[in-house]
Amino acid sequence: MIAVPAHGLSTNTTWAYRAWQSDEGLPDNTVVGVEQSDDGFLWVTTRSGLARFDGVLFGEFNSANSAGAQTALMYASHLDRSNRLWVAKDRGVIVCVDRGRTTALTPENGLPIHEVRTIVHDREGDLWVSYIGAGGVGGEVLRISGQKIRRFTTSDGLPGGFSTCQLASDKDGQIWFAQGNRVGVFRGGGFTNLMAMQAQRIAMARSGGIWIYGSDSKQLYKFVEGGSRRAYGRLPTDRFNVNATVLYEDRSGALWIGTQDSGLFRHDGAAFKRITTAHYDIRTISEDRDGNIWVGTEGGGLNRIQPRSLELVDVNSGIDKEAVRSVCQDIDGDLWAVTQSGVLVRNTGDGWRNAATNNGVHIAFAQCVCADPLGGVWVGTQYLGLFSSRSGFTYSLAKANGLASISVRSLLATSTGDLWIGTESSNALHRLRGGKLQNYELPEGSSYISAMAIDASRKFWAGTADGQLIACDGDVLVNETPKALSPPKPIRSLFATPDGSVWIGYGGGGGLGRLKDGGFSHFGVNQGLHDSHISHIVADNQGRLWFGGNRGIFYVKQTEFDALAASRQERVRSIVYGSDEGLPNLQASYGVYPGAVLAKNSDLMIPMLNGLASVKIGKLKQNLKQSPVVITRVVVDDSVIAAYEYGESAERIEDLAQPKTELKLPPDHQRIEIEFTALSFTAPRNVSFKYKLEPLETAWVDLKEGQKRQASYTRVAPGDYTFRLKASNDWGLWSNPEIRLSIKIKPHFWQTWTFRVFASLLLCGIVGLAVRARHRRRILQLEQQRTMDGERARIAQDLHDDLGSGLTEISFGSEFAQDTSLGIVEMRQHAQAIGDRARELVASLDEIVWALNPKNDTVASLASYQTQYAERFLKPTRVRLRLNVARDLPALPLNADERHNLFLAFKEALNNVVQHSKATDVQLTIGEVGNVLKIIIVDNGRGFDPEIVISEADGLGNMRRRMERIGGSYSTESLKGKGATVTLTFPLSRK
Numbered sequence: 001m002i003a004v005p006a007h008g009l010s011t012n013t014t015w016a017y018r019a020w021q022s023d024e025g026l027p028d029n030t031v032v033g034v035e036q037s038d039d040g041f042l043w044v045t046t047r048s049g050l051a052r053f054d055g056v057l058f059g060e061f062n063s064a065n066s067a068g069a070q071t072a073l074m075y076a077s078h079l080d081r082s083n084r085l086w087v088a089k090d091r092g093v094i095v096c097v098d099r100g101r102t103t104a105l106t107p108e109n110g111l112p113i114h115e116v117r118t119i120v121h122d123r124e125g126d127l128w129v130s131y132i133g134a135g136g137v138g139g140e141v142l143r144i145s146g147q148k149i150r151r152f153t154t155s156d157g158l159p160g161g162f163s164t165c166q167l168a169s170d171k172d173g174q175i176w177f178a179q180g181n182r183v184g185v186f187r188g189g190g191f192t193n194l195m196a197m198q199a200q201r202i203a204m205a206r207s208g209g210i211w212i213y214g215s216d217s218k219q220l221y222k223f224v225e226g227g228s229r230r231a232y233g234r235l236p237t238d239r240f241n242v243n244a245t246v247l248y249e250d251r252s253g254a255l256w257i258g259t260q261d262s263g264l265f266r267h268d269g270a271a272f273k274r275i276t277t278a279h280y281d282i283r284t285i286s287e288d289r290d291g292n293i294w295v296g297t298e299g300g301g302l303n304r305i306q307p308r309s310l311e312l313v314d315v316n317s318g319i320d321k322e323a324v325r326s327v328c329q330d331i332d333g334d335l336w337a338v339t340q341s342g343v344l345v346r347n348t349g350d351g352w353r354n355a356a357t358n359n360g361v362h363i364a365f366a367q368c369v370c371a372d373p374l375g376g377v378w379v380g381t382q383y384l385g386l387f388s389s390r391s392g393f394t395y396s397l398a399k400a401n402g403l404a405s406i407s408v409r410s411l412l413a414t415s416t417g418d419l420w421i422g423t424e425s426s427n428a429l430h431r432l433r434g435g436k437l438q439n440y441e442l443p444e445g446s447s448y449i450s451a452m453a454i455d456a457s458r459k460f461w462a463g464t465a466d467g468q469l470i471a472c473d474g475d476v477l478v479n480e481t482p483k484a485l486s487p488p489k490p491i492r493s494l495f496a497t498p499d500g501s502v503w504i505g506y507g508g509g510g511g512l513g514r515l516k517d518g519g520f521s522h523f524g525v526n527q528g529l530h531d532s533h534i535s536h537i538v539a540d541n542q543g544r545l546w547f548g549g550n551r552g553i554f555y556v557k558q559t560e561f562d563a564l565a566a567s568r569q570e571r572v573r574s575i576v577y578g579s580d581e582g583l584p585n586l587q588a589s590y591g592v593y594p595g596a597v598l599a600k601n602s603d604l605m606i607p608m609l610n611g612l613a614s615v616k617i618g619k620l621k622q623n624l625k626q627s628p629v630v631i632t633r634v635v636v637d638d639s640v641i642a643a644y645e646y647g648e649s650a651e652r653i654e655d656l657a658q659p660k661t662e663l664k665l666p667p668d669h670q671r672i673e674i675e676f677t678a679l680s681f682t683a684p685r686n687v688s689f690k691y692k693l694e695p696l697e698t699a700w701v702d703l704k705e706g707q708k709r710q711a712s713y714t715r716v717a718p719g720d721y722t723f724r725l726k727a728s729n730d731w732g733l734w735s736n737p738e739i740r741l742s743i744k745i746k747p748h749f750w751q752t753w754t755f756r757v758f759a760s761l762l763l764c765g766i767v768g769l770a771v772r773a774r775h776r777r778r779i780l781q782l783e784q785q786r787t788m789d790g791e792r793a794r795i796a797q798d799l800h801d802d803l804g805s806g807l808t809e810i811s812f813g814s815e816f817a818q819d820t821s822l823g824i825v826e827m828r829q830h831a832q833a834i835g836d837r838a839r840e841l842v843a844s845l846d847e848i849v850w851a852l853n854p855k856n857d858t859v860a861s862l863a864s865y866q867t868q869y870a871e872r873f874l875k876p877t878r879v880r881l882r883l884n885v886a887r888d889l890p891a892l893p894l895n896a897d898e899r900h901n902l903f904l905a906f907k908e909a910l911n912n913v914v915q916h917s918k919a920t921d922v923q924l925t926i927g928e929v930g931n932v933l934k935i936i937i938v939d940n941g942r943g944f945d946p947e948i949v950i951s952e953a954d955g956l957g958n959m960r961r962r963m964e965r966i967g968g969s970y971s972t973e974s975l976k977g978k979g980a981t982v983t984l985t986f987p988l989s990r991k
Helices: 062-066 558-565 753-817 824-852 859-874 896-917 946-952 954-965
Strands: 015-020 031-036 042-046 049-053 058-060 074-079 085-089 094-098 101-105 116-121 127-131 141-145 148-152 166-169 175-179 182-187 190-196 199-204 210-214 219-223 230-234 244-249 255-259 264-267 272-275 282-287 293-297 302-307 311-313 324-329 335-339 344-347 352-354 366-371 377-381 386-388 408-413 419-423 429-433 436-440 449-454 460-464 469-473 476-479 491-496 502-506 512-516 519-523 534-539 544-549 552-557 575-577 603-608 611-616 629-636 639-643 662-665 671-678 688-694 710-714 719-728 739-745 880-885 921-928 932-939 969-974 980-987
Touching: 015 272, 031 293, 042 074, 042 293, 049 062, 049 074, 074 116, 085 116, 116 166, 127 166, 166 199, 175 199, 199 244, 210 244, 244 282, 255 282, 255 293, 324 366, 324 611, 335 366, 335 603, 366 408, 377 408, 408 449, 419 449, 419 460, 460 491, 502 534, 502 544, 512 558, 519 558, 534 603, 544 558, 544 603, 552 558, 629 719, 629 739, 639 662, 671 688, 671 719, 671 739, 688 710, 859 880, 859 896, 859 921, 896 932, 896 954, 896 980, 954 969, 954 980
Parallel strands: 031 074, 031 282, 449 491, 491 534, 662 739, 880 921
Antiparallel strands: 015 302, 031 042, 042 049, 049 058, 074 085, 085 094, 094 101, 116 127, 127 141, 141 148, 166 175, 175 182, 182 190, 199 210, 210 219, 219 230, 244 255, 255 264, 264 272, 282 293, 293 302, 311 611, 324 335, 324 603, 335 344, 344 352, 366 377, 377 386, 408 419, 419 429, 429 436, 449 460, 460 469, 469 476, 491 502, 502 512, 512 519, 534 544, 544 552, 552 575, 603 611, 629 639, 629 671, 671 710, 688 719, 719 739, 921 932, 932 980, 969 980
């Protein structure tokens, strides 16, 4: 946590407020209700309108403003356990906002027309409403259960008398009341009195019972049924008649008390503390999930109360909010500071006081103060040279002692006892060692030294106001300026870290530099640095580098600088402190050294132009809560097409609160704007976003600091897109899962596939008709030529495959037969083989000639030839052939290719019977059924498993491919040991 007491605040400095008012979008500076819904938004009910708040922007909810009656005057609000927001308006209207949809109850439904005091809900979820009573009217109490409204009267146990009835619901949902001089509960259908007391306000106590603020006694009490009331005393205020307006117990058990005229108070169980707010009249108090307290005021807007995280200390110099120029801490733990007016102040643990010499003389014209490792401090002055506190500020160095100037601006004391001194005069650097002053000459034309550092190797570094970087190794000065920023910028600060880095803070927009291992890295706002004017650098020993600059205070993790320098990431993440802590417009001072310091208690002390900032590092708490991410609106060409829980609208738009929403956009859009937010209320300024529109963007886009929470795209091409979004909180915890939004951009009608196909077909048709009309004869000729060429190729292939291979076998067989070494038996065997092969070739040639003969181009001719071939093929075997060939086969034509493939498939089937089936009987059936030619071969052989054989047999595969080639089909049926049936079918209807 960062703690900041500011001069002129109330006596309690442990809490800070941040106020939002109408100039930041709040509808009205009078806030009567603040509720946080399940999705994380804050609903802020103001006197003149309802708004939804994300920590940065207010979105007015106009449908609630107009619901029920044309009046936006509002009195109270309440969020029930069903996440419905109830808002009490003028003229007796109560509006319900449920997931963005609004309904209204009015006097026509039986509601009174008076002003509502409180709204609560009970354990059953019913709503209870009480009304202000005065002047003989009002004071009603009613219950809303669904659409039923019941009004309670004295007959139900209420005291009556038209006085205002206070209502509260305890931790168990029990309804408590306080009216007149009675306090009790609603039980068994009526109100039961438990205690006699005048109660001005009541509220739930988290441990049980209720808190009571007495209207007569003006004291705070706690009361639990069955026990006695316990008094906690009066509020610490000079006013005697303090009127409480609201009581609220937070989750830590502390009670917050809002008053009408004395502001806000907090009771922690032991004592009251007054908490400063923007206005003394408090209307409502609530708490969000992160533990922030939200206070609505009458005229002071919306106030967020949280433990003070940045403290702007008044060093008690006598000037309100005076600038602090230099600060240090001595070995005894005392803090020392120098103010803009030259006053040296000291804090020994009990507050800041002017530091004086042993004789009570104050040091005048001080410019810088530096702790001495041997004890005490050194003080550099503007006109009096150098002083040491070890001698009671009597020891001094001036021109007479060798100083180049009596105006000392920079001091650095080393652990070895050296003191480095930078004076106003140019070319002036001194080292005091062992009582002797050694002078060093800076590069010609150098300005005064504005910063100093000792690195990890104990090398001394100095930076000047005109950008010169000097190092001293031993007794030799080395100008290191060429290794740093070019062109040079004024150096405001130097800081060395244990890894050997020397960090350089530049003015003039130069940002931050780092020298490490002989290399220089530069970091600016384009790389994520919050400020380009770095006046102070200090580490907190937890891996963070803190900076003070023209734009306030921020830190960056050192590992992020390392990753950026190594090109492992593109930007660093700056965590900013100031406005979110209620301290806007912070600016660091510069021009002297030392500047910022890490105190022994882990507090960071940073000199500012309006005081001394103190960052309490030990109280910083890691934020492990993810920030809910929401896409709030999608705008296309200035028209809202989708919104998050948008409420009623004249035009139908998509609700982004619904899961898996898909947006369909027209093709003629010019610009798409996707607005989003992350619901973080502790440090909304430090929320980071990454987004991309896939597939248009492949890399994540970082939303830079200060940019509107929006992604914009121009003239996106038709297609399907996914917008992906994620956010991280102030501790770098990224939202998981990320948010995704599907976007479909429709094409123009001429970009659709239907149009393209139609246009292509139309064009092809036109071209085809033109070509056909012009070249019909040529096409016919080419077709005939192609058919002829195909036939020739097939015949050539058959001749090559059958006759060529057969003649080759006969040739080789003849040569073997002429071998004189063979016996008579072997020669006869070769001769018989030659004869068998010659007969096969004759049969193959006969098949080719048959296929070529046009006279055979009919179904009947095919059947006749197949039967003849079957008889001839099976005759040498022991297989008996039975024929069943239809006599009335149609005289439909078959072309040569069809006859050829039908015959070869048939031939393959017979060959399988002879070679594999071991059949003794084959039946051949050829017929025509329904314009389909069927050739069926049935054997009585040993059969086979079709699944195994089909996957392994080339012959069966050949039959299938031949039949498919001519538009026919092939099938086989078999059971092992029971023969096989092969069926060849060929459609004749197309002939």
